[in-house]
Amino acid sequence: MRRRLINSTLAVVLVVIAVFGVSLVIVETRTISNSAQESVDSEALRLISVVESRLLEDERITPVLLSQQIASKRYALIEIPGRAPLELGKRPTGSVISSTAEGERGEKVTVEESSSAVTREVGRTLMIIGAVALLAIVSAVLLAVRQANKLTSPLTDLAETAERLGSGDPRPRHKRYGVPELDRVADVLDASAERIARMLTAERRLAADASHQLRTPLTALSMRIEEISVTDDPDTVKEEANIALTQVERLTDVVERLLTNARDPRTGSAVVFDLDEVVKQQIEEWRPAYRSAGRAIVRSGKQGLRAVGTPGAVAQVLAALIENSLMHGGGTVALRTRVTGNQAVIEVTDEGPGVRPDLGARIFERTISGRNSTGIGLAVARDLAEADGGRLELLQQQPAVFALFLSRVALKRQEPERPVR
Structure with missing residues (x-):
């Protein structure tokens, strides 16, 4: 493309130079020729006037006197009736420019000049025009190269970007x-x-959230299946199977929630639900894991609370807090429910070392973790809380106290209450 731009620019310049250059040469040649002819005509008239004035006054006409009226490189022939012709200068050979003037008494003056002078003048003019044309071509080449670089370099950059x-x-x-x-x-x-970057970020975030959020339901489901595999009691098998089905429903809810957040993280499905049922469900679900770790999980505080939110999302937030206490905390984990203003609050605390001072303000950021973990759980939990209008905060660093705030006031457009999974 660069070569095509240069060639096209040069072609335009050459056409313009050819058209205007030829026209200028023709005009200048005619102008020089006409100027030389007018000069010879003027000299012939001047000589005839001198001759006539001398004849009227009966003065002597000599070559010396007339030679002062003619250019040195020109030839003049003065013919007077009854007298010998007078010649001034050397008669040119070859092509000449000639002019003849006649007086009232029959006298005649002929002036001639070699056309070589005109040819030389035309040659000098052609050289000047050629030099100007050459300068124009050089300038056009430089301009074409500059313009080609200005256009092709960006196109190369754009191709590299694509x-x-x-x-x-x-x-x-x-x-x-x-x-x-x-x-x-x-x-x-x-x-x-930027759109592709956002899409890739959302895709990576969905993958990370999915791996984190699905781990807990899958672990609980595998524990129930293990219980079924090691028991022969039909009642126990039935009970564990029902619990496993509940876990499958929760797993389905988690997947739906993740897909909904991936499409639009601001989309919520808040309803009025029984907070005690969600808290009780999480305690029962996590008690075996805490018992295996030699620890306990208990609840306290106000009961009979009803809040506005998505039960599955609230359960996931609590699961993230409980799992965080299991991994990073110590001692007994307590879930305490209370009321502040028009909000229901669920506090999760333990007896461990708490959150380091340097992590307090950043604990909900992704990849921020007090130990060697992914750092995704608390970030996802805060996103889930905020999706339905709630909020998740760290109230105290040592020992760690996390609090989930949910509205106790039903929205104007309430959805029908749905059972907790």
Whole structure:
């Protein structure tokens, strides 16, 4: 493309030079020829006037006197009736420019000049025109190269940007070139890069959230299946199977919740639900794990609370807090329910060392963890809480006290109450 731009620019310049150059040469040649002819005509008239004035006054006409009226490189022939012709200068050979003037008494003056002078003048003019044309061509070449570089370099950059996008590198370059059309293409590519980056971030986040959120229900489900596999009591098998079915329902709810958040993290499905049922369910679900670790999980506080939210999401938030206490805390874990204003609060605390001072303000950020864990659980829990209008906060660092705040006031457009899974 660079070569085509240069060639096309040069072609335009050459056509313009050819058209205007030929026209200028023709005009200048005619102008020089006409000027030389007018000069010879003027000299012939001047000589005839001198001759006539001398004849009227009966003065002597000599070559010395007339030679002062003619240019040195010209030839003049003065013919007077009854007298011998007078010649001034050397008669030119070859092509000449000639002019003849006649007086009232029959006298005649002929002036001639070699056309070589005109040819030389035309040659000098052609050289000047050629030099100007050459300068114009050189300038056109430099301008064409500059313009080609100005256009091809951005196109090369844009092609590299598109290739980077195709290879999975969605970083926008935010580079502009001063050409509106190319800048528009760059804007579109940068916008596409930002959209791809958001999509990849959402995809990675969904994968991380899914791996974290599905781990707990799957672990609980496997524990129930193990209980079924080691018992021969039909009643125990039935009880554990019912619990396993409940876990499957919770697992389905978690998957649906993850997909909903992936499409639009602001979408909530808040309803009025019984908070005691969710708390009781989580305690029963996690008690075997705590018993295996030689620890206990208990509940206290106000009962009979009803809150506004998504039961499955609230259960996931509590599961994340309880699992966090199991992994990073110590001693007995307590779930305490209370009321503050128009909000129901569930506090989760333990007797462990708590949260380090340097992590307190960042504990809900992704990849931030007090120990060697993913750092995703608390971040996902806060997102789930906020999706339905609640909030999750760290009230105390040592020992750690996490609190989930839920509204106790039903929304104007209430949905029918649904059972807790």
